[in-house]
Amino acid sequence: MPRDTKTEIKKAFLNLLGTTLFDNITVKDIADECGINRNTFYYNFEDIYALTEEILQEETEKIVTAHKTHRTWNEGLSDASKFAKENRRAILNLHKSSKSFYLVKYFKKIIYNVVIEFVNLQAEDLNISENDKNFIAGFYTCALMGLLSEWLDNDMKGDFEPIIEKTGILFDNSIADALKTLAEK
Numbered sequence: 001m002p003r004d005t006k007t008e009i010k011k012a013f014l015n016l017l018g019t020t021l022f023d024n025i026t027v028k029d030i031a032d033e034c035g036i037n038r039n040t041f042y043y044n045f046e047d048i049y050a051l052t053e054e055i056l057q058e059e060t061e062k063i064v065t066a067h068k069t070h071r072t073w074n075e076g077l078s079d080a081s082k083f084a085k086e087n088r089r090a091i092l093n094l095h096k097s098s099k100s101f102y103l104v105k106y107f108k109k110i111i112y113n114v115v116i117e118f119v120n121l122q123a124e125d126l127n128i129s130e131n132d133k134n135f136i137a138g139f140y141t142c143a144l145m146g147l148l149s150e151w152l153d154n155d156m157k158g159d160f161e162p163i164i165e166k167t168g169i170l171f172d173n174s175i176a177d178a179l180k181t182l183a184e185k
Helices: 005-017 027-034 038-044 048-067 073-086 088-095 101-122 130-153 161-184
Strands: none
Touching: 005 027, 005 038, 005 048, 005 088, 027 038, 027 048, 048 073, 048 101, 073 088, 073 101, 073 161, 088 101, 088 130, 101 130, 101 161, 130 161
């Protein structure tokens, strides 16, 4: 077994998730896939749900941290869609499972973080409350989540990049206008 057992368990799980619905994967399957025993799995993770949570949390942190260096929300969302495309089968198998809320939580956190960064940037010179900024970010997060959900429901057919581009055309000016309007109140 390689030195980093946790990494190997994650890889094995993603490999299995690429071919098997989340609901059908067992700890034994993961242990067999990476050549460990079940006790080793449980030494590293409480259960499959904790494993799933950690993988998605790590990806979220990577994208949110990388996004801090970008000036647009589009780039952060683009990074999230790249992870989804690279792990297409795994994402779809998780999306079609009874635990699809893990994906919703993952994407919602990324989207909210990149949108609120954009909102804060647009609101720098405006006198606008944190509540109003959070409301705007929440509203646009919900809209983007709807588009993303539709893409997932359609088995991720087509590229998500054109959707991001078109949404950017609609959102960028709309967010700026909403902030100005709320600042004037």
